Amino acid sequence: MSEAMGALSGGLAAVAARPGWLWAAAAAAALGALLGAWRWGGGRRRRRRRLGRLERAGTVSGLFVYPVKSCRGVAVPRAEVTPMGLRSGELRDRFWLVTKEDGHMVTARQEPRLVLVSIGCENGCLTLNAPEMEKLCVPVHVSRKNPVLNCRVFGIDIQGRDCGDEVAKWITTFLNTEPYRLVHFEPSMVPRKSKDVINLFRATDEVAYPDCSPLLILTEASVEDLNTRMEKKIKMENFRPNILVTGCGAYAEDSWEDILIGDVEMKGTVACARCILTTVNPDTGVLDRKEPLETLKSYRLCDPSERHIYKSSPLFGKYFAVDKTGTIQVGDPVYKIVE
Template sequence: MMIWSRDLGIAAAAVTADGGGWRWVAWGAVGGCLAVGGLWLWLSRRREVRVRVGTVSALAIFPVKSCRPLALTEAACGPRGMSLGPVKDRHWLVVTEQSGAQVTARQEPRLVLVEVTWDSSDAGLLRFTAPGVAAALAVPISLPPTNPVRTCRVFGMDVPGRDCGDEAAAWFTAFLASAAPLRLVHFEDDMEARQLLRMSAPCIPLIAHTPADKVAYSDYSPYMLMTEASMEDLHAKLEKKTVSLRNFRPNIVVSGCAAFDEDSWERLEIGTVRLRKLKRCDRCVLTTVDPDTGVKDGKEPLETLRSYRLCEPTEKHVWGTAPFFGVNFTIERLGVMRVGDPVFRVLR
């Protein structure tokens, strides 16, 4: 006799006296679950609509937080951000020797003048140059295991980093003329990243979705996207035209859309990559640092942005007076994106 499951649409043998039929029923149930799961996935994909919203016009990574970017034509996109070969976005960090507190251009504006280079023919080294410093610095990307792992503090959370050595420490301390000794650290692949759900910022309950949402030394997300149209809109409102996209340090720049269209992009597909929005990017004083001079203005572009890019009054307890400019994303599907790729908004 056969038993037909109306829910699963499968047939299973009736239970026999020796109990062997149970195995057939069990296997039938498993197969049915897989069939239902596959059907659900197929239907959910059919419900998705992809709408082209623009084109990737620029890609960049910032290997050392607050230092200059590396411009890319192609980027491998992983769970903690973009990479160029072994060089990953915001996986190096300057910290104080005594407490391990992060040092960024908020505290040391001249960090934005440090040039970072990597050449595939010289794959083992990350090189640093800076104005007024005669000797370039070369740091191995793969550090000796004998180098100590330091506990660093990034927005109130502990995060590890392997010390890059005394030469790197002396180089950054001297260039920044820091009274307190500094160290350079590197976040390695097997280290424990910061989990968004554990952060204490008021915005976290609004933006963090899964325990998999993690970052190394980035502020809050592994990907930050901006559009040329939004930058042009801001530029038209500024009295001084010295502010550029470089003040805002995006990983992905999109052209071919209207200003602030990006605010509504919940999911994007670029190349083989799928991104999910975390939040609009709330801006701080770092954007007032001139990337060409390393001088912090302290006012623009924040004052102009505050005139038209603040949160709703009901959310002021979360965002305060920080204006929004750009969008923070996490990743749902790893892959590769390139300059020139179409950008699709995924609607469900």
């Protein structure tokens, strides 16, 4: 700022002898430059104060979008981070949902073979593929003539546009248990409040069909440590993270509060309490109901003071909300923001 003040003084002295109109124009220009320098410098300082000190915590090793809840994830090299989760092109995280005909959600907890359905995107269509099934293409933007259904996700009402009879028949045929529908969450619809599921979220944190949070982060070291305790090795896919991080210790994510990846700022909210969905084999679609839950319960239960939040569920990975949107990619450093 002192340099800017010196430049302003020198500039004003140099033009003082000029005609009045010229002097006024030059003075205005110099003043504008000073104000610009002040705003730029002050903005930088405010930014640094808000972010605090950055401490390297790891590196992004994987990014995963799960367009249809409980179906296979899509690994992507880069993704847009929106307030409601990851987005890669037309694919948005858990913006599609399998439901019963009465609108109640269906996940791999009830239909484990959903994890065998692979999802993709081609020419504006969501693609579904599964063993012994023909690939099916469903328009991402379905006809406005299709009805909007009232759905229930963990006891909370939310809407979804029905994706049509063809995909409903495809899913019903593959699962072969009862009739099912596929619905899509549209931007004009009202999202669910994360706070309505877990009170520790903020009133501004919102989701479509995820359990409760826009983002789930897990470290490779946590999976590796769990596998040292397992008779049969478990895969990262059992835990369905959005962001996988390497280059840090096991369970480092537990302590991350505010983090920066690329130009995206994220806020740690709560640990992820694990359920029987983690016991579905991602390669076979078979529900085990035991592992890795039993092993996790032997060493990853919450502190007794937090039992009202997590009950008897073991904790593995951490949920994050989005403070500043942007784009992230595999290979990006992960920084802790230290006040």
